[in-house]
Amino acid sequence: MNKGFLSQYFEGVAIKRLRSVEVDTKKSNQHELNGVSMLRNILGAQRLINYPVQLIWLGGENEITTVSSTITWYNARENQNHRSAEYRLYFKKNDVMNLAQEGDLLVAAKMPSGDFHMIVVPFGSTYESQLLWLFGFSEEDSTNTFKFQPIEDDKDIKVNFAVRFILEELGIEIAEPENDHFDNILEPYLTTGFPTTSEFSKLAREKSGASSALEDPDNTFMQWIEYEERLFRRLEKQLVAKRLERGFVDGTEIDVDGFIKFSLSVQNRRKSRVGLALENHLQEVFSIHKLDFSRGKETENKAKPDFIFPNIQYYNDTKFPSSHLTMLGAKSTCKDRWRQVLSEAKRIQTKHLFTLEPGISENQTNEMQSQNVQLVLPAKLHTTYKEHQRSWLMNLGTFLEVVKGRQ
Numbered sequence: 001m002n003k004g005f006l007s008q009y010f011e012g013v014a015i016k017r018l019r020s021v022e023v024d025t026k027k028s029n030q031h032e033l034n035g036v037s038m039l040r041n042i043l044g045a046q047r048l049i050n051y052p053v054q055l056i057w058l059g060g061e062n063e064i065t066t067v068s069s070t071i072t073w074y075n076a077r078e079n080q081n082h083r084s085a086e087y088r089l090y091f092k093k094n095d096v097m098n099l100a101q102e103g104d105l106l107v108a109a110k111m112p113s114g115d116f117h118m119i120v121v122p123f124g125s126t127y128e129s130q131l132l133w134l135f136g137f138s139e140e141d142s143t144n145t146f147k148f149q150p151i152e153d154d155k156d157i158k159v160n161f162a163v164r165f166i167l168e169e170l171g172i173e174i175a176e177p178e179n180d181h182f183d184n185i186l187e188p189y190l191t192t193g194f195p196t197t198s199e200f201s202k203l204a205r206e207k208s209g210a211s212s213a214l215e216d217p218d219n220t221f222m223q224w225i226e227y228e229e230r231l232f233r234r235l236e237k238q239l240v241a242k243r244l245e246r247g248f249v250d251g252t253e254i255d256v257d258g259f260i261k262f263s264l265s266v267q268n269r270r271k272s273r274v275g276l277a278l279e280n281h282l283q284e285v286f287s288i289h290k291l292d293f294s295r296g297k298e299t300e301n302k303a304k305p306d307f308i309f310p311n312i313q314y315y316n317d318t319k320f321p322s323s324h325l326t327m328l329g330a331k332s333t334c335k336d337r338w339r340q341v342l343s344e345a346k347r348i349q350t351k352h353l354f355t356l357e358p359g360i361s362e363n364q365t366n367e368m369q370s371q372n373v374q375l376v377l378p379a380k381l382h383t384t385y386k387e388h389q390r391s392w393l394m395n396l397g398t399f400l401e402v403v404k405g406r407q
Contacts, residue, residue, distance in 0.1 A: 003177060004177060005157065006134070006151050006156050006158075007112075007151045008159070008175065009111060009112075010109050010110070010111055010151045011111065011151060012042050012148060012149065012150045012151060013042075013135045013149050014038050014042060014107075014108045014147060014148040014149070015105060015106065015108070015131075015137055015141060015146065015149075016105075016106050016108075016143065016145055016146045016147070017103055017106075017123075017142050018101070018102060018104045018105075018106050019102060019144050021034070022034060022100075023097060023100045023102060024102065030090070031090055031093060031097070032089065032090050032091075033091070034144065035143075036087050036089045036145075037087050037145075039108060039148075042108060042148070043116070045075070047074040047075070048074070049072055049074075050072070051071050051072070051116065052069075052070055052115070052116065053070060053071050053118055054067075054068055054115065054118070055068075055069055055091075055097070055118045056118070056119045056170065057096040057099045057100070057119075057120050057121075058119065058120070058125075059121075060122075060125075060336065064171075065095050065096055065099060066096075067095050069091065069092050069094050071090060071116075072089070072090040073087070074087070074088060075088075091118075096118070096120055100120045101122070104121065105122075105128045107119040107120075107121070107135070108146065109135075124361055124362070126359060126361040128361065129359040129362075129384075129386070130166045130169070130359040133358070133359045134163065136149055136154070136155040136157075159174065160226075160380070161222060161356070161381070162380075162381055162384050164229075166358065166359075176233070176234060179234060182230065182231055182234040182235075185207055185231065186235045189235055189239075190238055193239065194239070197272075197273055197276040198276075200228060200232065200277070201224070201228055201281060202280075203228075204224055204227045204228030204231055204277075205224050208224055208227035210224055211223070213285050214288050214289065216397075217289070217396045217397050217400060218378045218379040218380065218395050218396045218397050219379070219380070220285075221281055221282070221285055221378055222380055224281045225277060225281055225356065228281075229274070232273060232277075236270075240266060243262060248262070274332045275330070275332055278330050278331075278332050278356065279295065279296075279307075282330055283295055283307075285400070286307070286400075289400055289404070291403055291404070291407065292311050292407060293310065294307070297311075297312035299312075299344060299345050299347075300345075301343070303343055303344040305328070306328060306330040307328040307329075307330070308325070308345060309325065309326040309328070309406070309407065310325075310407050315347060322348060323406075324406045324407075325345075325347060325348050325406070326352060326402065326403050326406055327341075327352060328352045328353070328354055329341040329344065329351060329353045330353075330354045330355075331353065331355050332355065332356050332357070333356070334353070334357050334364065334375075335357075338353055338355075338368065339371075342371060342373070350373075350374055351372065351374070352374045353368070354376040354377070354396075355375065355376070355377060356377070356378070356381065357377075358381050358384035358385075360375070365385075365389055375392075375393055376393075376394045376395070376396060377393060377396075379395040379396070379397070382395065
């Protein structure tokens, strides 16, 4: 196990495509997985009865189902030494496997703690693309029988932004090795609470030690956004812990409503802050490059594109050529929300969309292209996409050159 690398969270992973007989109750009710011999690398050769498993279904945005259950794993020929082993894995009826369909990808993973996970994602989905990239598999590896991959050597990748992004989608908490460093920076906010998002973004830029946004906009932007994310999570953990220490008691009763309200406020802050941080750092890059732009100004039907270039005054001037206008939407994750940009800034035919989401599926990027949406990502995230997708992707530096050319 290497701290700061993928092996800190996973020892080994196996993948397979689910067959209809494994998920279709009309064809079988045995709750048995086929082609499981490679799972000996994860579960061993000994019989396991009621072995704990965490099942996760990742269907789409806010479509996550988690179930704690047990499996049975054994060699059906363990008393027949003259015959080759025939391993079987049985699972109990559960909400995750009830959602699974033929062709979906099943990821079986063992963590250093010994915990066993079974993760199911829909065929052709962004989650599928992300998990195949994360664990170093190709599409050709996903067949009806398990293929095993130990997390070692070149598969033991460093926990960078893309890895962190995917692990957090799986509900895995990332360990931070630099907490003392962050605590020194965040000490003033332990009494005053969260600063404004613009102040927090500025603090991240000042403390990150990033390179030049003028000479290397892609890497600098990634350093800013990742540093702010780590700062935020550390401050959030400190402030939430202090609030939980006080407890939730109203008189003599447990304040359930108060706890729920507090929990929702934490979740809503996470969602709103990351989007604003994204815009804050993009705005700083645009300012450093001396671009003329407007942020969050209203166009037709009260739509508010994140950025308009050169600015909203030129956009509203019907005599100004549309070919010299550019719009940029900014979404930390695309999911199904990328279509929102289609109704923004109607004078501009091609919509540019900046995101931090790694490994978006071919299905979605093909649809984006058909709808004249150009995806823009920091250069480092391009490697999480398939090779034939990368030629279409645009990085931040290239986008800046496009806007400069039009201005």
